[in-house]
Amino acid sequence: MCGIVGVVGQGPVNQLIYDALLLLQHRGQDAAGIVTQQGRKVYMHKAKGMVRDVFRTRNMRALPGNVGMGQVRYPTAGNAYSEEEAQPFYVNAPFGxxxxHNGNLTNAQALKAELFSTDHRHINTESDTEVLLNVLAHELERATRGGTLGPETVFAAVASVHRRVRGSYAVVALIAGYGLLAFRDPYGIRPLSIGRGADGTVMVASESVTLEGTGHHLERNLQPGEAVFVDLQGAVSAKQCADNPKLYPCIFEYVYLARPDSVLDEISVYQARLNLGETLAKRVISTVPPNQIDVVIPIPESSRPSAMQLAQLLGLPYREGFVKNRYVGRTFIMPGQAVRKKSVRQKLNVIGSEFKGRNVLLVDDSIVRGTTSREIVQMAREAGARKVYMASAAPPVRFPNVYGIDMPTASELVAAGRTVDEVRELIGADALIYQDVDGMKRAIGSLNPKLDGFDASCFDGVYVTGDVNADDIAKINEARIGQEDPLEESSSRLALPNAQEI
Structure with a gap:
């Protein structure tokens, strides 16, 4: 999960891209980068850290031009601690x-070997983005050999990329002196939207909120397999470049990753979460009678719409029992289990009066590794709760995700190989209620009947690209974030204490 944006404007775009990246900060807090283009010259600044820390006034002044792109990084492949692997990546030939990209290539290692032996291209990092860039560069070189670059040659190159590359990828790329290219993988696993400003500025971005928050009108989502080329004058060309595209967006975007005010593939994320709360309410009734629940409390912030809808349907009070410190990063993407456990207390504080002497139903968007849930249940008990029930708006996360979410191995997922009651005991709750997979798919899928389905692989173990097996997952895990920050106590940035080996 990363956030990407590309802009072709009528004036300087550095501030616009900066503002867009702030709106995408929730999609990645590890590193940030901006590239702009003036004439045929490319200017770049990227570094580890949050957007506000990476870009100072001197950096912004050094990013001139009316065309540009940016990214906020959440590392799922390569080295999380390497400055070199901050994006964007650059290659000087052809064109520059x-x-x-946002996503994860499942055949990156095979492509890396092929690029070296057949295409004679060198990859200098462990990042699958550098692999993808070199595949695109090679195919652009082939498509333009003996001719000129235009939309049709760009689309021919993207079609060749689709034939070679596997996995999830939403991409923005600048071709020096020519324009902006954006494309989406043939399954549309990762989101990408396009819109236009009143002055004619064209923007592509991971989420619609980026467009709306910068004064642009959302025109549409890119289709799976589709490529869009925007020339330097803002003229937009689009073409379907995949042989057999199907729309299977990642369902975890709606559960947790995306902002609630975004619309992804014509589905309101907020409405999707309301629907999840409605179906979850039916599951709660079958496990815990509502008259045994005094209050419904969300775990900030993604679970709020689901918790509100659930409370309303069950006729129960909805209360805010946790206050979030907005200046602490998300535990989901923080390296090191020791840091994760410590940060839960730094990030959330209880309002004791909402817990004391009550039977509370805590609602979370999902339960991935269980460490945060265990801490939160303990916090509720320490605040005086008589009984603590936990409900998850998503089903049990039982399988690794290989498409760009940090869920790499089954042994690090609390629900993998465990029954619901075993998970309940591990997190210390009096009852644990999960959403069911089919109910989740119906709740969200009903909002756009044109979808072919969802990538729900972390819940159902079905990998929509059809090229992933246990050996592939093992290889991807070997190639992903393999180097730890020496300052961290944990040997794995995702370690789950006492996790069962599967």
């Missing part, structure tokens, strides 16, 4: 191309 910079590229950033």
């Amino acid at each position: 191309i910079t590229l950033a």
Whole structure:
């Protein structure tokens, strides 16, 4: 999960891209980068850290031009601690191309070997983005050999990329002196939207909130397999470049990853979460009678719509029992289990009066590793709760995700190989209620009947690209974030204490 944006404007775009990245900060807090283009010259600044820390006034002044792109990084492949692997990436031939992508390539290692032996291209990092960039560069070189670059040659190159690359990828790329390219994988696993400003500025971005928050009108989502090329004058060309595209967006975007005010593939994320609360309410009734629940409390912040809808349907009071410190990063993407456990207390504080002497139903968007849930249940008990029930708006996360979410191995997922009651005991709750997979798919899928389905692989173990097996997952895990920050106590940035080996 990363956030990407590309802009072709009528004036300087550095501030616009900066503002867009702030609106995408929830999608990645590890590193940030901006590239702009003036004439045929490319200017770049990228570094580890949050957007506000990476870009100072001197950096912004050094990013001139009316065309540009940016990315906020959440590392799922390569080295999380390497400055070199901050995006965008650049290659000087052909033309000069910079590229950033959101997603994860499942055949990156095979492509890396092929690029070296057949295409004679060198990959200098462990990042699958550099692999994707070099595949695109090679295919652009082939498509333009003996001719000129235009939309049709760009689309021919993207079609070849689709035939070679596997996995999830939403891409923005700048071709120096020519324009902006954006495309989406043939299954549309990762989101990408396009819109236009009143002055004619064209923007593509991971989420619609980026467009709306910068004064642009959302025109549509890119289709799976589709490529869009925007020339330097703002003229937009689009073409379907995949042989057999199907729309299977990642369902975890709606559960947790995306902002609630975004619309992804014509589905309101907020409405999707309301629907999840409605179906979850039916599950709660079958496990805990509502008259045994005094209050419904969400775990901030993604679970709020689901918790509100659930409370309303069950006729129960909805209360805010946790106050979030907004200046502490998300535990989901923080390296090191020791840091994660400590940060839960730093990030959330209880309002004791909402817990004391009550039977509370805590609602979370999902339960991934269980460490945060265990801490939160303990916090509720320490605040005086008589009984603590936990409900998850998503089903049990039982399988690794290989498409760009940090869920790499089954042994690090609390629900993998465990029954619901075993998970309940591990997190210390008096009852545990999960959403069911089919109910989740119906609740969200009903909002756009044109979808072919969802990538729900972390819940149902079905990998929509059809090229992933246990050996592939093992290889992907070996190639992903393999180097730890020496300052961290944990040997794995995702370690789950006492996790069962599967």
